[in-house]
Amino acid sequence: MINREDKNILRKKKHQRVRAKISGTSKKPRLNVFRSLSNISVQIIDDEAGKTLVSASSVEPAIEKLAKGKTKTQIAKVVGAEAAKRAKAKKITEVVFDRGGYLYQGRVKAVAEGAREGGLKF
Secondary structure (H helix, E strand, C coil): CCCHHHHHHHHHHHHHHHHCCCCCCCCCCEEEEEECCCCEEEEEEECCCCEEEEEEECCCHHHHHHCCCCCHHHHHHHHHHHHHHHHHHCCCCECEEECCCCCCCHHHHHHHHHHHHCCCEC
8 A cells, every 4th residue: 555655756756747848937827736635725836937926825814714614625716716816916817737746636626626717727
């Protein structure tokens, strides 16, 4: 049986392979997802400049208020929508989705759906 540490090592290897092909630009930045056991965070990154343009996380007080009493998947959708809202404020409409080596299901999928509902295209 594979333990949690081994799974994370495998995930990081997948993420490195994906990052070799995916890169964010100033016109189309990269939307990166990080998922831990209890929280989820999203960053919109311009890889050319090496800067994070927008970020949102389930541990932020503003998002914690919106997410009170919801499941982790519902919170992930709120985080995605909040990231899209902040991106729209900075005039970012298109992004490249980077799932961070995670499978596209559950909370990662909920972040993508929330971001799409918030108006981001990818």
